[in-house]
Amino acid sequence: MSNIKVDYEQISINSVSSADCNGNDFQIDAYVIPVTIPLDELSTLIGNFNIEDPNSPDAETCLEITRIILSALKIKIEQG
Amino acid sequence: MAALVSGSNEWTLVTDVTNYSSVDLGFVNLTDTSTWTKIDVNSDIKTLAISGSNYNKITMNAMTGSTNNCWINGTVCDAPRWHTPLYVTDSTGQNIRAKSDDTLAVVIKIERGDVITDTWASGIVFGICVDPTSNTLSTLNGAGSIFSNTATAVPDYGVWTMNSATVGGTNSATGAFVTSILAAGLVQSTAVIIKSDGTLDNKTSRNNNSSAMSTNQDLSLIVGVGTRTASDAVLEDEDTSFRLQYKAIRLVSA
Numbered sequence: 001m002s003n004i005k006v007d008y009e010q011i012s013i014n015s016v017s018s019a020d021c022n023g024n025d026f027q028i029d030a031y032v033i034p035v036t037i038p039l040d041e042l043s044t045l046i047g048n049f050n051i052e053d054p055n056s057p058d059a060e061t062c063l064e065i066t067r068i069i070l071s072a073l074k075i076k077i078e079q080g
Numbered sequence: 081m082a083a084l085v086s087g088s089n090e091w092t093l094v095t096d097v098t099n100y101s102s103v104d105l106g107f108v109n110l111t112d113t114s115t116w117t118k119i120d121v122n123s124d125i126k127t128l129a130i131s132g133s134n135y136n137k138i139t140m141n142a143m144t145g146s147t148n149n150c151w152i153n154g155t156v157c158d159a160p161r162w163h164t165p166l167y168v169t170d171s172t173g174q175n176i177r178a179k180s181d182d183t184l185a186v187v188i189k190i191e192r193g194d195v196i197t198d199t200w201a202s203g204i205v206f207g208i209c210v211d212p213t214s215n216t217l218s219t220l221n222g223a224g225s226i227f228s229n230t231a232t233a234v235p236d237y238g239v240w241t242m243n244s245a246t247v248g249g250t251n252s253a254t255g256a257f258v259t260s261i262l263a264a265g266l267v268q269s270t271a272v273i274i275k276s277d278g279t280l281d282n283k284t285s286r287n288n289n290s291s292a293m294s295t296n297q298d299l300s301l302i303v304g305v306g307t308r309t310a311s312d313a314v315l316e317d318e319d320t321s322f323r324l325q326y327k328a329i330r331l332v333s334a
Contacts, residue, residue, distance in 0.1 A: 013248065
């Protein structure tokens with residue numbers, strides 16, 4: 001069971017102008033959701049991830065992280 | 081006790097050089113050419129005037145959509161800007177040039193005006209920087225406040241960090257107080273966005289993505305006029321207006 005969490009109280013709606021991890025500039029109106037990834041999970045998380053493999057990460061990891069983020073987003077939207 | 085102090089080639093009557101518990105913010109008047117120097121390499125500024133209560137009203141020449149016209153994207157920006165040396169008072173009341181080694185608190189109030197005929201998707205930055213003449217954003221190394229708006233919407237207000245920004249606000253937002261702290265050569269800023277009656281509209285902040293400034297660098301204030309995004313263009317005679325207030329305080333600690 002992962003301890004990856006969303007810092008729910010810090011979710012905000014902002015317009016962000018920045019660059020992504022590939023150096024591509026973007027400007028977008030968005031929910032900004034801080035995700036905290038425990039340091040002691042890094043070796044497992046990154047060790048099992050192949051950036052070149054379109055099927056990586058595995059479905060279980062995808063589902064877990066996606067559900068953490070989408071759950072926080074859904075609750076935030078519903079709470080207004 | 082009041083004191084008459086000199087510095088920056090002028091005498092100033094300082095009522096209390098040690099008590100900063102209640103101080104006025106000073107207005108930015110870009111038409112004051114004895115204070116503010118304009119750099120407009122592409123002749124993007126058509127006219128500048130003071131309008132209403134200390135609003136700087138700017139009418140533009142046409143400007144293409146380009147990263148170079150946007151202050152918060154990419155690596156290069158040659159959009160028009162005004163700059164002035166940043167002075168603070170030392171413990172004796174003397175005006176001294178603020179340096180990158182200093183610890184400074186800079187408080188800014190930024191507001192877009194409402195007397196605008198036909199605005200564009202704009203991005204206006206106001207803050208402190210190292211080299212206001214540079215077109216390389218990392219060399220210019222600016223940080224502070226920003227408002228940005230589409231051609232039809234109420235602006236969002238927030239924090240400018242070198243070549244990026246985070247802004248927020250509802251349709252009721254009319255301005256923001258942005259506080260920047262300079263320490264160890266890095267500027268960190270946070271914004272409280274307000275409504276016309278002074279009540280809270282929103283808030284935002286953003287970590288500065290720039291490197292720490294080199295030591296002993298003279299600091300300047302800078303006002304940059306550009307586009308909201310790299311793809312936004314400006315048509316001739318589109319305009320904007322904004323009111324900027326600030327106070328910079330040099331902090332001394334053990």
